[in-house]
Amino acid sequence: MDKHALKVLEFNKVKEQLRKHISSKLTETFVDNLEPKTEMDYIRARQEEVSQAKQILVKEERPPFGGIYDIRDSLSKVEKDIVLYGEELLNILNTLVTGHRLSNYFANLDDEDNEYYRIINLASNIGSFKELERTIKGAIDERGEVKDDASVRLREIRKNIRRTSEGIRDQLNSIINSSRYRKYIQESVITIRDNRYVIPIKAEAQHQVPGIVHDQSASGQTLFIEPMPVVKLNNKLRQLSSQEEEEVYRILKELSLKVKERVDDIKDTVQILAILDFIFAKAKYSTEISGSEPLLNSDGEIKLIKARHPLITGDVVANDVQLGRDFNTLVITGPNTGGKTVTLKTVGLLILMSQSGLHIPALSGSSLAIYQQVYSDIGDEQSIEQNLSTFSSHMNNIIKIIEEVDDNSLVLLDELGAGTDPAEGAALAMSLLDYLHQKGAKTIATTHYSELKTYAYSNEGIENASVEFDVETLQPTYRLQMGLPGSSNAFQIASKLGLREDIIEGANNLLAKDNIELDNILKEIEQDRKEYNDKKEEAEQINQEVKRLKEEYEEKLKSLEEREEKELKEAYREANKIIKRAQDRANKIIDELKEKKRASDREIEEARSGLREERKGIKSQEGKLVEEARKNRGVPDLEVGDKVKIVSLSKKGEVLQLFPDKKQALVQAGIMKVNVDLRDLEEVKGKQQDKDDSNFAKVNYSKVKGNKARNISPKLDLRGMRALDAKMKVEKYLDDVMLTNLSQIEIVHGKGTGVLKDVVHEILDNYPSVQEYRFGKPQEGGFGVTIVNF
The missing domain is CATH 1.10.287 (Helix Hairpins)
Structure with missing residues (x-):
């Protein structure tokens, strides 16, 4: 794709917006390499992936992407037989565990209608590494340190280290607290220098305390001495530390070799995890920009419905744009700052997004062609460095386009012919458009030359468009009007601003007769269009009044049904x-x-x-009561987005999707998404909704759940408990939680020896209502807390 077009259309800014939605640094490479493609099947597959991921985000719980690390460097190390650090092994473990959770998540999705087949097929290739996960987890703790229980020898060595360290401290404490040496001690503390235990002695008392000097303070008044009675113990401690280092290295080497045995499978899984994260990042971005999947064609046709520029925030005017069906060239006219350039950039950028597998900010049903090349000449590209005028810079770009363009190209030209004599500029612009039209290229050009308005009317396959300008407010509306060129507003604007009428009349007499007639025709067309829009708004108001009366009738009907x-x-x-x-x-x-x-x-x-x-x-x-009530109740006429009440639960929600064949609807009720029998739903409207709120406070299907929710804390603290007591406490707590509306709890077990954590995780593994659990994030308590989702 033409690099100049990617730059001036600001495709990199779209990539930066997309980058905010990725979960792992692994995925950054995919964002960096994102660029438009030209193969229809490839683009369609990428678009379908984003649509399916977006459906999952709407209908299902969010996929558990947290915990994917960039472990590519670590995998490269093990391939070279380099031993990994504990932190690197921990990152590999967490990544594999996340892969395992994602594999289970996608395997358990309810996809009877095969809506998510691309995502599920991709996720099915995530590898299984249970044995490797178990091995690393048994040897490496949550901080990336090798556990004492990683080997029998390491456990014994560390036990001896602790015993020897305690012995050294006891002896040093006895020296510090003895009446013989107390007056020579600078401070009653034990510290470490050169990995040996020492005590701080006053410099002038150096010879009063026999020992080895290891360091002195900056002032020279304090010496750090290793007393002779602890030299042998310190030597023994150093020897034990060396043995510990050797055993830790042996364990890490053994674990690294086990990783190496599966390194190719791990690489494949890491690649799939990054791809899935990338797809869901694109789906989240689609939601952010209210995007939709475009229809793709190879006919060069553009049909955008309510398209918006994705980089413009606030109240953006959405426009319809067409090209490539009845005409291949579109000439847009209108005032400066009226939105001509934005329209041009919107079309170009949405083409680039579509061919990059991204949804576009336009309504569903919009159709875009696949172009081999997109060329653009947009903005004031005056080059001071090259001593080129604006006109010369534009010409350089246009000459390059003319040399490369073909019938599978989209060309975007801003202010065509500007920067030189108007008559010559207009003539050159028409000649360029003739050439591009004959080559079969699809072209959109903006201009303020009146000659190009007549040119577009006079040539088949070339169409006019304009951006609307409100003469009353002297402000552009930024609305694109297909098929209608912009009229000349100079005289009207001058008159509104207070210029003398005799001067305006004199200027009007100097205009050519053809220009005056054309301008008058355009004004008449604009007036007709304005009258049409006014009548359309009036019709919409009448329609709203009809809807209001209908809702009032339905509300009265609903009150009768409530009595039943x-x-x-x-x-x-x-x-x-x-x-x-x-x-x-x-x-x-x-x-x-x-x-x-x-x-x-x-x-x-x-x-x-x-x-x-x-x-x-x-x-x-x-x-039985609920089913009996359903039989006596009719099926309501619902649409997606309707507010409803689930009668059997006395809960309000919103319809997300309808399944007429199953007589069910997917309803969002609070944090829950549930499939509900249509007969169990009532539509809630207007005052009835407020009334339902009141009734809901009086009649609650689940008072027990409400009482439990008030009495049951979402947090259970087990610290200090014995394993058996903790097990009983957790089991009862989980049963109580099931009687509440809690969807997430946290169990505090502390880090300690890990016994309480193992008890909790064993119970959670076998508890049927637990969807997933994880360690807390640093701000949630880290590895001393387990977060449980139901």
């Missing part, structure tokens, strides 16, 4: 009372058993099992 459901709500209240009584009774039994010292784990589990069975029976009765 009054008895059903009374049944829900009774069911809630039964559930609360059963829960209170079960909790009381479990608490009594726990208070009895003779209560066994089996007894407590039997009580908890009884609670679950009773809960199932209540739920069954409740389900």
